[in-house]
Structures are given as structure tokens and as C-alpha cells.
Amino acid sequence: MKSKKFLLPLIIASCFAAGVLFAEEAKKEAAESKPATCCAKAEGKGEKCGHGCCAEAAKAEKNCEKCNGSGKIEKKPEEKK
């Protein structure tokens, strides 16, 4: 039967589409928190970003939108006591 051969790729395709939709949904949530480029660079060096705009944003627990960041600052799971 030809129809069966046609059905299987269709099922795979629909599964893939569902997966893409799910990934898209996850992406939306992930995109909400993005550190500013300068801040990420500074953090990589173990320093704090010196930008005033970033400091202002950090006070509000946000990533600096002026410097290509967005959303809230993600708190690190490890806390030093």
C-alpha cells in the first residue's frame, strides 16, 4: 500500500513540528534573560562592569538594555557564605 509509506514521514514530520513549537516556546522564556555583552565580558574577567547604565539596571536586578541585554539578571545558584 502506498498510503502507509506516505503516512510514516507525515507522522515524523508532525512530531518534528511539535518539537519545534516546543523549542520555540522554550526559546521565548529563555530570551527574557540575557546579560549585556559588556557585563558578560567583565564577568568573564572576574570584574564588574563599570558602565553607569549597567549599574543602574543591576540595582533593579535587570540586565542593561542599553548594552544589548534584556530581562532580569539570573541569580547564580551557588551562593558564597
Ligand SMILES: [Zn+2]
Ligand atoms: Zn555592562
Ligand SMILES: [Zn+2]
Ligand atoms: Zn549598560
